Amino acid sequence: MNAVEEKNLSRIQREKRGKIQKAALEVFSEYGLRSATLDKIATACGLTKPNILYYYSSKDQIYFEVLNGLLDEWVAPLHEISKEGKPIDELLGYMKAKLKISKQKPKESKLFANEILHGAPLMQNILATSLRQTLDEKVAVIDHWVSEGKLANVNGYHLFFSIWAMTQHYADFDVQVKAILDKNEDELFQEAEEYLTNLLLRMLSLPSNQNHSIKRS
Amino acid sequence: MNAVEEKNLSRIQREKRGKIQKAALEVFSEYGLRSATLDKIATACGLTKPNILYYYSSKDQIYFEVLNGLLDEWVAPLHEISKEGKPIDELLGYMKAKLKISKQKPKESKLFANEILHGAPLMQNILATSLRQTLDEKVAVIDHWVSEGKLANVNGYHLFFSIWAMTQHYADFDVQVKAILDKNEDELFQEAEEYLTNLLLRMLSLPSNQNHSIKRS
């Protein structure tokens, strides 16, 4: 459903669709596309199964719309990285934005993780075109910063991979994290932010004028 | 099935069970527990559905045994970290071992990722006891190294989380990585190893006797 079609819906239709999408996010993120059932979604939003299928033509379509509806929001922090800003501040800001999303939107994170883990049948195209293009641009910015001596020499692509991996880990694998560290969420994410800030600072700061005594393997 | 029961099986039984487990790993890692079907496993190992259920009492049991059978192997690299070794070498070795596993056993990695992503119904107990205990010990080693001034001050738990996240990312989210970087596997993992080696060196090396000009937020 595109923006124009969306506009032509009545108020009640938009409300119901919103309810369904919200419930669907809960259920899909917990169970995945296949193990999620229309019954579970129906219970979660207080509608009946046929009623859901009055608003959406199939289960797959609900899944597709939920995923698609979150995509822009998901990639948004990447666009915020500005060539004009201070390199390390920009990248620290990006990490913090991603970590905040992991804390506040763990379900969305799990939904994407599950999709990619199973081969991204619905998103592969977007990954290889839109996301890739955006990332290419941002890596070019990083390369530029490196060439100007404003940032330690670093592989931009792998830098983004590692920021994604480390920040999303706290949402996607929260069960494991919490099984090992029994802290409350606030403490946990506070620690994570301190750790990751320190890590990026050490990773990205120029060695200034001193020797770093870095051993090469 | 424990080790004693395993021994009492005939040769043909062990062979068939092995075949089934191998096929099950393929199917479960690709589809997850629920979307995997006995038919897919049957096709993958060239047996019939009832024949599989002659060797295993249920689909769930196959899944459980596959997961359980891989557990020891999965945690093994952690045990290799030795208090007696050189701190940075030990931790670099651990990262490299994990990265190698991501390259060579992506299916196993995805199987675990999927299990934890969906709440680790079969593993939560092990995570909170056995894995946690092992990790506590290794974090104590890291704290010891830090207190002796052999390692930069670092939160041991988050260090392990980040090593897991970054190394497993290349297996679990390979679709995304490959959509962005179209390199062959060897190049990709070579790059990843260089990047992660550099990252850990900067993260863990002592600043020696020079100022590091690290900004605190």
Place this chain on the structure above:
DNA sequence: GTCTATAGTCTGATAGAC
């Protein structure tokens, strides 16, 4: 031990009353 046939269950989707 292995197979064919099938029972029994779950679930996505539809028909049709209101």
Place this chain on the structure above:
DNA sequence: GTCTATCAGACTATAGAC
């Protein structure tokens, strides 16, 4: 628009022949 009832297909698991 919404509901009850129900169909059709997929899937796990079992029965029983060989």
